[in-house]
Amino acid sequence: MDDHVEHKNTSSEEVSFMSLTDCLQSSLVMDYNSLEKVFKFPPYSSLFQPVSPSNTGPIVNNPYLNLNSNSPVVSSSSNEADPKENPNETKSDRMEDIEGDQHGVGESSKQVTKQGKKKGEKKEREARVAFMTKSEIDHLEDGYRWRKYGQKAVKNSPYPRSYYRCTTQKCNVKKRVERSFHDPSIVITTYEGKHNHPIPSTLRGTVTAEHLLGHRGGGSNFLHSFPRHHQEFLMAKHPPANYQRVVSMSYEQGHVINSYNNNNHQPGVDYGLLQDIVPSMLLKHES
DNA sequence: CGCCTTTGACCCGCGC
DNA sequence: GCGCGGGTCAAAGGCG
Numbered sequence: 214m215d216d217h218v219e220h221k222n223t224s225s226e227e228v229s230f231m232s233l234t235d236c237l238q239s240s241l242v243m244d245y246n247s248l249e250k251v252f253k254f255p256p257y258s259s260l261f262q263p264v265s266p267s268n269t270g271p272i273v274n275n276p277y278l279n280l281n282s283n284s285p286v287v288s289s290s291s292n293e294a295d296p297k298e299n300p301n302e303t304k305s306d307r308m309e310d311i312e313g314d315q316h317g318v319g320e321s322s323k324q325v326t327k328q329g330k331k332k333g334e335k336k337e338r339e340a341r342v343a344f345m346t347k348s349e350i351d352h353l354e355d356g357y358r359w360r361k362y363g364q365k366a367v368k369n370s371p372y373p374r375s376y377y378r379c380t381t382q383k384c385n386v387k388k389r390v391e392r393s394f395h396d397p398s399i400v401i402t403t404y405e406g407k408h409n410h411p412i413p414s415t416l417r418g419t420v421t422a423e424h425l426l427g428h429r430g431g432g433s434n435f436l437h438s439f440p441r442h443h444q445e446f447l448m449a450k451h452p453p454a455n456y457q458r459v460v461s462m463s464y465e466q467g468h469v470i471n472s473y474n475n476n477n478h479q480p481g482v483d484y485g486l487l488q489d490i491v492p493s494m495l496l497k498h499e500s
Numbered sequence: 501c502g503c504c505t506t507t508g509a510c511c512c513g514c515g516c
Numbered sequence: 517g518c519g520c521g522g523g524t525c526a527a528a529g530g531c532g
Contacts, residue, residue, distance in 0.1 A: 361505055361506080362523095362524065363507090363525080365523070368522090376524075
């Protein structure tokens with residue numbers, strides 16, 4: 214059995230990942246089928262569907278990306294009032310319902326946590342996006358500024374999980390970064406929330422196309438933070454030598470709502486979307 | 501000085 | 517009720 218299949222059922226909601234390389238091995242089909250049942254994964258076959266305008270739709274609402282968002286991926290506040298009625302909602306989902314009431318470090322957080330929590334009141338849950346990235350560095354540069362606010366050991370894993378918060382005021386986007394227990398070369402980054410601001414100007418000036426492509430900065434790879442089809446575009450122009458296959462998934466409420474891989478090079482990539490998330494000046498730096 | 505990381509303590513929900 | 521595990525806080529220290 215391949216050990217790259219992960220059943221991530223530790224923190225967030227039940228999210229599972231599978232590297233594309235592994236997907237390509239037929240012996241895994243059976244396992245993925247079981248994942249479909251357990252985690253409500255999309256059909257195995259859907260992982261290999263060509264990237265096309267038709268399936269780039271949901272990613273436009275990727276909360277991590279600062280796109281023009283009507284953000285319908287954020288679940289409605291009226292949903293699943295009773296956790297028991299929603300077996301896919303896990304403990305941490307509910308924890309985050311609480312978190313939503315506490316804003317920012319520095320305002321007597323613990324008491325805010327207690328007092329700010331309104332019993333019986335469901336908070337909207339932020340949609341999340343997870344990426345698996347082959348990288349030697351844990352914290353991949355993605356153009357935004359993050360402040361680490363915690364690190365915890367992960368049960369059954371020798372690798373700790375780090376917690377980051379976007380440093381921009383009033384932006385409560387968080388991300389979790391951890392290494393795969395089964396494949397330490399894989400970094401799992403989970404974004405939660407939606408940036409309500411552009412990429413910090415300080416980074417606009419310093420992030421170059423080479424950064425985007427991982428050619429500079431000791432492996433820093435901004436590119437890998439983007440959804441698959443956006444990466445496709447950049448990769449097509451400048452494929453880094455160390456590029457590895459990655460599968461990313463968008464999910465909410467424990468349901469994978471989209472997945473991407475780089476095995477389907479399609480000419481119909483939505484380049485327009487890319488320009489929404491990568492400043493044009495950066496793209497012009499290429500070539 | 502400002503920003504960041506580190507890290508132990510704490511809070512909370514869940515399962516037994 | 518208690519222990520466990522995930523998530524967060526915040527003080528302390530490092531660094532440019």
